[in-house]
Amino acid sequence: MDNPDNSPRVDAILKAKQSLPGALLPILHDIQDALGYIPPDAVPSIARALNLSRAEVHGVITYYHYFRQSPPGRHVVRVCRAEACQSVGCEALAAHVQGALACGFHATSADGLVTLEPVYCLGHCAVGPNIQIDETTLHARVTPEKFDQLLASLRSKP
Numbered sequence: 001m002d003n004p005d006n007s008p009r010v011d012a013i014l015k016a017k018q019s020l021p022g023a024l025l026p027i028l029h030d031i032q033d034a035l036g037y038i039p040p041d042a043v044p045s046i047a048r049a050l051n052l053s054r055a056e057v058h059g060v061i062t063y064y065h066y067f068r069q070s071p072p073g074r075h076v077v078r079v080c081r082a083e084a085c086q087s088v089g090c091e092a093l094a095a096h097v098q099g100a101l102a103c104g105f106h107a108t109s110a111d112g113l114v115t116l117e118p119v120y121c122l123g124h125c126a127v128g129p130n131i132q133i134d135e136t137t138l139h140a141r142v143t144p145e146k147f148d149q150l151l152a153s154l155r156s157k158p
């Protein structure tokens with residue numbers, strides 16, 4: 001694996017989940033929750049444990065944009081791009097966010113601070129445009145100015 005320290009954690013997840021019906025997705029979620037991404041070098045172990053081909057495992061990882069194949073930045077910012085947020089300007093916000101971070105969706109800013117991801121509804125459609133930071137904090141009615149303040153706050157954290 002890229003990082004040999006990942007191997008015991010992946011092995012423990014495989015051991016705990018490999019006998020479940022439809023184990024692949026739960027395993028991939030657990031690995032990403034534990035490591036922040038699915039290390040490409042974990043694919044052979046996953047395939048072996050589930051009696052799948054590497055191509056099958058790789059195909060699932062790449063089909064779902066949720067799964068990352070490289071480590072995320074220090075923070076993950078998700079911009080809602082679903083219909084209700086579209087009706088209140090999320091696309092303009094998305095363009096501003098990409099400009100402020102100088103990176104597109106499914107990418108990480110050059111300073112490693114933020115990985116930017118789209119999300120399709122955060123369940124707070126009445127107060128969009130919405131963004132989520134680090135899966136812990138939801139920010140409603142986000143304007144470009146408000147995003148800039150949030151970004152400045154992330155940059156000021158040690």
Ligand code: FES
Nearest residue numbers: 080082085122125
């Ligand atoms: S559409 Fe954005 S929170 Fe539901």
